[in-house]
Structure formats: C-alpha cells, structure tokens
Amino acid sequence: MKITGIELRRIAMPLRAPFRTSFGVETDRDVLLVRVVTPEGEGWGECVAMSEPRYCSEYVDGAQDVLRRFLIPELPELSESADAFAVKRALKPFKGHKMAKAALETAVLDAQLRSTNQSFGTYLGADRDRVPCGVSVGIMDSIPELLDAVEGFIAEGYVRIKLKIEPGWDVAPVRAVRERFGDDLLLQVDANAAYTLADARHLAKLDAFDLLLIEQPLADDDLVQHAALARQLATPVCLDESIESAEDAAAAITLGAASIINIKPGRVGGYLEAKAIHDLCVAHGVPVWCGGMLETGLGRAANVALAALPGFTLPGDTSGSSRYFATDITAPFELADGHLDVPTGPGLGVAPVTDILDEVTTSTEWIKL
Numbered sequence: 224m225k226i227t228g229i230e231l232r233r234i235a236m237p238l239r240a241p242f243r244t245s246f247g248v249e250t251d252r253d254v255l256l257v258r259v260v261t262p263e264g265e266g267w268g269e270c271v272a273m274s275e276p277r278y279c280s281e282y283v284d285g286a287q288d289v290l291r292r293f294l295i296p297e298l299p300e301l302s303e304s305a306d307a308f309a310v311k312r313a314l315k316p317f318k319g320h321k322m323a324k325a326a327l328e329t330a331v332l333d334a335q336l337r338s339t340n341q342s343f344g345t346y347l348g349a350d351r352d353r354v355p356c357g358v359s360v361g362i363m364d365s366i367p368e369l370l371d372a373v374e375g376f377i378a379e380g381y382v383r384i385k386l387k388i389e390p391g392w393d394v395a396p397v398r399a400v401r402e403r404f405g406d407d408l409l410l411q412v413d414a415n416a417a418y419t420l421a422d423a424r425h426l427a428k429l430d431a432f433d434l435l436l437i438e439q440p441l442a443d444d445d446l447v448q449h450a451a452l453a454r455q456l457a458t459p460v461c462l463d464e465s466i467e468s469a470e471d472a473a474a475a476i477t478l479g480a481a482s483i484i485n486i487k488p489g490r491v492g493g494y495l496e497a498k499a500i501h502d503l504c505v506a507h508g509v510p511v512w513c514g515g516m517l518e519t520g521l522g523r524a525a526n527v528a529l530a531a532l533p534g535f536t537l538p539g540d541t542s543g544s545s546r547y548f549a550t551d552i553t554a555p556f557e558l559a560d561g562h563l564d565v566p567t568g569p570g571l572g573v574a575p576v577t578d579i580l581d582e583v584t585t586s587t588e589w590i591k592l
C-alpha cells in the first residue's frame with residue numbers, strides 16, 4: 224500500500240461529566256487523530272495518549288512529536304506492498320511510545336482493510352456480532368452520589384460496573400454498591416496503581432464483596448509484588464498499566480502476577496499486539512477483557528471488534544458513546560440490551576461526520592510522504 228500523506232489532527236471533546244481516577248481528573252479529552260491517505264482511500268487511527276503523563280509516560284503532545292519526528296519518517300522506507308505488520312516491524316527499533324505507534328499502525332490497518340473490503344472484526348478473528356458492555360465509574364465526592372451514578376448506568380443496561388478506587392475510597396464505596404444493588408451485580412475495581420504491598424491486608428477486606436477482579440492495585444513495574452499480593456487475596460488480580468507487550472503478559476502469567484488481563488490496544492502498541500496477547504492468554508487459560516481510554520467512536524469501533532474475539536470472556540470498558548460525550552465524531556455507539564454491535568463495514572466500519580469533526584478540530588498538520 225502506497226501512503227502519500229498523513230494528517231495529524233487534534234480535536235477537543237468536552238466530557239459530559241468530570242472523570243476522576245486515582246491519578247487525576249479529566250474534564251475534556253484532547254485527542255490526536257491520525258489519517259493515512261493512499262491513492263485508493265484513507266484510514267483512521269485514534270491516539271489514546273492523555274494530556275498529561277499520569278496514566279503512563281505518554282502524553283498527547285509527546286505522541287504527536289514522536290510521530291512527526293521519528294515514526295512517520297520510517298514509512299517511505301517501506302515497499303509499496305507494505306501492510307500493518309510491516310509498519311509494526313519498522314517502528315520496533317524506537318523504544319516505547321506504544322500509543323503513538325498504535326495510532327499510526329491502526330490508521331494503516333484501517334486503510335488496508337477498507338481497500339480489501341474486510342472489517343476489523345473479521346480480520347482480527349471476532350466470533351460474535353455483539354459484545355456485552357461494562358462501564359467505568361469514577362471516584363465521587365460522596366457515596367450517595369456514587370450510588371446515583373451506578374443506578375443510572377444499570378438502568379441504561381450496563382452489565383458490569385467497575386469502580387475506580389484509591390486509598391480512602393475503596394471498601395466503603397464497594398460495600399455500599401454491593402449492599403444497594405445486590406450479589407448478582409458483576410462488580411470490579413480499578414486502583415490505577417494507587418497502593419503498595421504494605422496495603423495487602425487492607426485490600427484483602429475487598430475479598431468479602433465477591434469482586435470479579437481488582438485491576439492494577441500496585442505500581443506499573445511491580446510484577447513481583449503483584450504476584451506476592453495475589454497470593455494474599457482471594458479476589459483475582461488483573462493487570463492494566465503493567466502490560467505493554469505480549470512479553471509482559473507472558474512474564475505476568477509465569478510469575479502469577481495476574482490471573483486476568485485488561486487488553487488496551489493503545490497501551491500495547493496496536494491491534495496486532497493486542498491480538499497476540501489475546502492468543503497467548505487463551506493458550507494459558509487466562510481470561511481477558513477490553514479496556515478503554517475514553518475513546519471517540521473511531522477508537523471505540525476497533526475496540527468493540529477486538530472485544531468480540533473468543534478469549535474476551537469478561538465484559539469490557541466498551542461503553543456507549545454517551546458515557547463520555549454528548550456528541551461523538553462518528554455515528555454514536557448505542558447500547559441495546561447491554562450490548563454494542565460489532566461494526567461490519569470495511570475497516571473500522573465507521574467514519575467521522577465531517578461537520579462535527581471540523582467543529583471540534585483545534586489543529587491539523589499535513590505530512591506529505
């Protein structure tokens with residue numbers, strides 16, 4: 224596939240409500256979109272890096288810089304028949320920057336699949352036409368406020384609730400949600416690395432609430448300590464931030480640091496690596512689920528396709544567009560009976576609505592190849 228140029232477009236998407244985690248509060252999503260142009264068409268990739276390096280070391284200005292300065296200049300070196308695998312190989316010598324790499328690889332893959340009339344779901348190996356959806360619920364100022372939010376999401380049909388936790392906001396909110404909504408509610412928590420192994424006895428109090436999992440309780444680079452913690456908890460330990468590659472996943476499984484893995488394509492460098500982690504986890508009997516990064520409809524489309532692979536046996540953070548945005552840049556993803564349909568059109572199967580996209584655009588940069 225010959226790529227003639229690439230557009231880096233920044234958009235500003237106001238969130239419907241502030242989203243608070245143990246690492247910060249988001250009120251607007253500053254998103255970098257990558258559009259690859261070929262003689263036959265185009266392809267889109269959404270970069271999930273956030274404004275500040277708090278979830279991981281990447282941030283959106285840095286992602287745009289590394290794309291412009293190092294990653295995109297590798298593309299002209301590829302042959303005209305290059306595909307997403309060739310792009311992944313070409314970017315490998317550059318360390319890190321998984322979210323920037325993922326956005327570029329996804330845009331190339333989208334262009335490739337549109338040109339061969341294949342959907343992301345079919346290409347990746349989806350075996351379902353819809354996926355059950357969970358929702359991630361931020362840290363709130365009070366428990367009544369949290370209960371109202373959870374009640375609203377359950378009424379919308381979400382089949383699984385994930386509560387963000389941090390020291391001082393853990394056992395009490397979990398107990399309150401469990402007591403109010405009952406034992407049948409699928410419930411899990413996400414600490415975004417806010418605890419240390421010294422908190423093991425405190426975290427074990429969560430064992431009383433029959434959680435599906437506790438996500439990333441300890442620091443990103445603490446696989447050995449996660450393994451030690453897992454031995455002290457009945458609640459399964461799931462890793463998010465710690466897993467940036469299939470090698471990381473293999474290490475975590477071997478060490479006993481995780482019995483469940485959250486796969487986020489941006490965090491691991493793209494959908495090809497995400498698929499490799501899925502395959503590895505299936506081979507080891509480790510359940511996976513698809514995480515989210517407050518994506519627009521473009522990123523959401525690809526995530527929903529990934530979440531339809533057979534190893535994704537737990538509901539993901541694949542919420543509807545309205546979870547975060549009053550107006551999405553694509554036709555909105557809407558829950559039906561707690562599920563989202565896997566797009567069936569070529570590539571991502573969705574495209575930005577031009578007028579809406581232009582309205583939220585804050586800058587564009589054209590790189591001619």
Ligand code: OSB
Nearest residue numbers: 278359415514515516517518540
């Ligand atoms: O840890 O899963 C996380 C959002 C931003 C950064 C990290 C995380 C999250 C979420 C929300 O939990 C996921 C979503 O609904 O898109």
Ligand code: MG
Nearest residue numbers: 413438439463
């Ligand atoms: Mg997480």
